[in-house]
Amino acid sequence: MADFRARIRSWLAENLSGEFASLRGLGGPGREHEAFGERLAWERHLAAAGWACVGWPVEHGGRGATLTEQVVFHEEYARADAPAKVSHLGQELLGPTLIAFGTPEQQRRFLPGIAAVEDLWCQGYSEPGAGSDLAAVATTATLEGDDWVLRGQKVWTSLAHVAGWCFVLARTEPGSRRHHGLSCLLVPMDQPGIEVRPIRQLTGTSEFNEVFFDGARTARDLVVGEPGDGWRVAMGTLAFERGVATLGQQVGFRRELETLTELAASCDDPLVAERIDRAWVGLEVMRAHAIRTLGDPAPGVAEVSKLVWANWHRSLGELAMLVRGAVGLVTEGGLDEWQRLYLFSRADTIYGGSNEIQRNIIAERVLGLPREARP
Template sequence: MSLQGFRREVRAWLAANLDPALRGAGGPGREHEAFPERLAWCRRLAAAGWTCLAWPEAHGGRGAPLAAQVVFHEEYARADAPARVDHIGETLVGPTLIAFGTPEQQRRFLPGIAAVEELWCQGYSEPGAGSDLAAVSTRARPDGDEWVLDGQKIWTSLAHVADWCFVLARTGPPPEGASRHSGLSYLLVPMRQPGVTVRPIRQLTGDSEFNEVFFDGARTASDMVVGEVGQGWRVAMGTLAFERGASTIGQQIGFRRELDGVIALARETGAARDPVIRERIARAWVGLSVLRSHTLRTLDGAPSSQDASVVKLLWSGWHRSLGELAMDVLGAAGTLARGDAGELDRWQRLFLFSRADTIYGGSDEIQKNIIATRVLGLPR
């Protein structure tokens, strides 16, 4: 089928199946919106074969080429379809298991991810190990045919609804003369057990999609290590490299919709008559165009942490600036909450949540260090 034919197929299916009540629901800062309905929607996508497009057919995917993946995510975003609740499983865990997992692990987990029957969260950051991920102190010790975990993770997105968590934990000290990155292992841990406690973190927006997760004697089977014991850093970095993908194009379509909304708002409020605002809108349009071109260029090849760092640096700064622009377009009205409950409108929520864009998923400082040392060859 041609790309044009595939685009028509995607567009027609979304038009026939998407409930208008779900349009625009969910996403960063709004993960609480219509969660059960969005979960049912994702399972409907799975049943129709629209999940895991990039996975090989042998692992339950469609083996779709990059161009087809881009088309799907473009049409999904243009239809204003709801934010997916299964993205951590499909875009992070699944590709990691395909690349590094054992056949047994692949058979156990990939079908549940593809069918959206099991949801996942990411156990990386800790109170003392955010950007410096190698400093994690969560430990896992062997006990018979199981691992026993003790420690704490933080900023764990969707942990309160997840069935499983992939956890970077220290399973032994680094060998003499080796870096701190040795001695870490990548474990798959069930969330619904007595040794796991999830505590929501209230955000600036008033929501709680991030969580603290406490492991207090939590257990997982001894064969739930992805890759070799003590060599989890390589697997963890592979997961981060998989985080960039064709879905980032869909994210950028969503950004374009937000920018169009800000432009319409500027016309409505009269801010568009301000030459400074007009210049900032023009810069935002150019910046988004550059981001799209760069992303398409870097997607055409094997994923690398360096490329992922550049893309993260570009989109996070752009999106945070858009939130600031929205507030300036609103003017004084942007400082007022709505109604007796103090509800936020979409622009206030965008501004508040996007303050974190340059921090979560790897802070700007860390991304710049990666680019400096690994791309430019500068000394540490």
């Protein structure tokens, strides 16, 4: 494993140079707009060298890396301060979903474009009335001849304004309720009947979007899994979302904490020192939990992991504002890194499954407690 780590570390050091040297650290949360075209070119360079989909099986265009090798890759990518990826949704979510649930025809059609970073994807799950509660999805898809016709609205759709395709969770069985009658459809974005409206965030950027489907179409065979099996497919996708890439995320967290600790060195407030210590302990617990449960499909594991990192990172943003003091309330020509961290981390406990939903899942499905009253 040391050889594998040394190989990827050496490759990143050698290749994050020249035209790509200026991309280090760009494109993180709240900064998705930074050097988008250049970061896309970097990812295609990464893909050409075989470092794009390290965990995919070789027969599907990946490197066939073990779980441990995948962790090492994501850690080294983060340690090199390599730019945030623009193809994350395709490579880390949809690609593994197609490998697990897609037909051979779907795999042959879509996996090569994802692996080469030629096709960018977005995820059409959340809706105004169905955020973390995906079972409340109301967007419909009706079969008309050889096409599914979609009508409805999605919200908080990351990178929909640049994506060529969207994997959409829609209700395909009229009269169905909750998790029954849903299907996962692969929908081209560049067509009549689709409107994308950017949502301006607290950070001033617009990574998120509203997406309106008004008669948009996709082919009959572009259903992942069987029609009506969308809930199982969607849960599989969410499990992939919380996979080994989170270990690389924690490297970024550690960098933020170390930098904040240096900033707090001149602060005499004992409360600040105590919270710095607690943050360090929390980060160690987070990593230990992630490694202990790596690849564990047991119910509740993914939900606990989401609660741990989301709450920790939100607290770090609050700690940064405490360290900055009154200076942190003032902007001069735009947000600094700590203001951006504080504002964007408010969303950490919401996106990818809100705290409330994660706790309900743990309580009801793992601990067997009574279900929360629902309308």
